[in-house]
Amino acid sequence: MSMAGKRRADPAIPRSLAFRRDREHVWAELDELVEKVLRGGLHVLDSEQLRRLPMLYRATVSSLAVARKTALDKALVAYLEALAARAYLAMYGSRKATRGSFRRALMVSFPQNVRAMSKEVGVAFLITLLGMVVAAGLMQSDIGWYDAFVAPELAGGRDPQASTESLRDALYGGGEEALSLFATYLFTHNAGIGLMAFALGFAAGIPTALLLFTNGLMLGAFLSLYASRGLLVPLVGWLLPHGIPEIGAIVLCGAAGLHLGRAMLMPGQYTLREAIRRAGQRASMVVFGCIVLFAIAGVVEGIFRQVILDDRIRFGLAAFNALWFFGWLLLGGRPKRLRRERRLKAKK
């Protein structure tokens, strides 16, 4: 202490030099810890080092703030700038996934964000519905429209030229192929379409709307083809068990894309950048949940649909799927809010 006092009294010794001498050991210690963390992550530190890291970091950040204002040694300031920035990366670089964060993302964040974009979900659903109605209406006048809506490789022989018998067989034919393989194919294929519907939202949502519309056209074409042969009820029984999570997920991904597009066209009270960021994070949580939905749909479609051939069980499964699907989206993540509101009321 007396040494430092003597140094400061000497007019030929810059204050920043004394400042550096007093604190250099703190910076060196932080430097060493930060390099360790950047190389191997926070868990390479022992408990004593973990305790010291934030203290050293704050001391260094305050050194930086002081040095910027009072030190004329540019090399010193540059060193502190870089050290503080690196320490920030080590400490706040990423919030590690904590226990339960996956569950929270699915059970709380996903349904909440879906409800937060309920308008877009409605629009996405209406676009799909419009596609279905247009396809059905056109096929009423000319069944040949079917080929325009359904790609031949997707139809797989289920077209207007097929006999009613073969159309029926397609619904009840238990596949001989490897079922788990089929389920996986369906999952990755559909999830890819869903992710694209979301990401294309960045083009002001227009391609997303088109994608939803063509998806609706295809659905409508299928339905009206089977309806024209009096097979509507079996088709719905075949479609609904996997269709609820799958079509639901496509609509939700589309809604996420529309949400993003809407933020670009109408940023509202935020700057464009901020509006896109907010919408993007909300939408990406919805898409994340949809990937799980696609996986469930893939399993139902690839395995159950091939194994369960009885209409009544199929409709039962559809009802069951509808129950958890809508329960999840409409009720998930709500109790917490109710509890908070109750607490607020109690305070008043």
Place this chain on the structure above:
Amino acid sequence: MSFLSEPDERQFLEVIGPEGVPLTFPAAGISERAFAFMIDLLVITIAFIIILLGSVYLIGMTGMMEPAMLIMVGLFGLRYGYFAGFEIYWQGSTPGKRLMNLKVISRDGTGLTTEAIIARNLMRDVELFLPMIAILSPSSLFGDTAWWLTAPLVLWLIAMMLLPFYAKERTRVGDLVGGTVVVRVPRVELIADEAAGVGAGELGFSPSQLGHYGESELETLARLLRDAEAGHATVADLSVVASTIAGKIGYGGSLADPETFLRGFYAAQRSALEKRLLFGRRKATKHER
């Protein structure tokens, strides 16, 4: 390729950390990020080849088609999970970014969230893979849709892909959506202070002698002393500067050892300017009073 080397327009960005002190980061350049991406693509390709060979081997072993599942799940996982997974568990870097010394941080200075990482990596699909498919084989993407319908979309995709070339901070679409930015991990060595080890005021400058120069001249002098230490400046150089300074401030002492004089003057001048600074009086150059 001149736009890829960007020595002068190196951009810095300011992030206000939770402590309220703004920190500065050098924004990562396009070429660095492109290199990092190529390294990651290489890792992905190698991983996929391993998965492919493994499943083919398993199919041959068991005689069943089930292991083909691995190929599909692997491709899906690598396409959508590789970048996000690494950035979540490796604190905002992937193998490529780590080799290139880059990191993803959140633009607003709060910690990087999992949501932000997922968002920025979901966009990678549409801004990188989709334009590539659109350019290389448009028919696989659009079927036989009329060209006047697909052309605007292709142009838009290309405009998005090239966003880092004209956006500030070199943001790509994913960074925009995730609210993130890619920075270079800054490393600066702490070099010796040129004022250290100087005899305590033995040259005895008067306050009026220290009133001539400003911060910019001080920094130039520090650089000269550093050069002399590294052997880039000769005694003759030092001697010229020493006599110029001595003449300007009216110093009457000996200049036989110009380095000692310059060091002593540097320490005294910095000390005097820093004292002024404490009272909020900055003197940036010798032209200010």
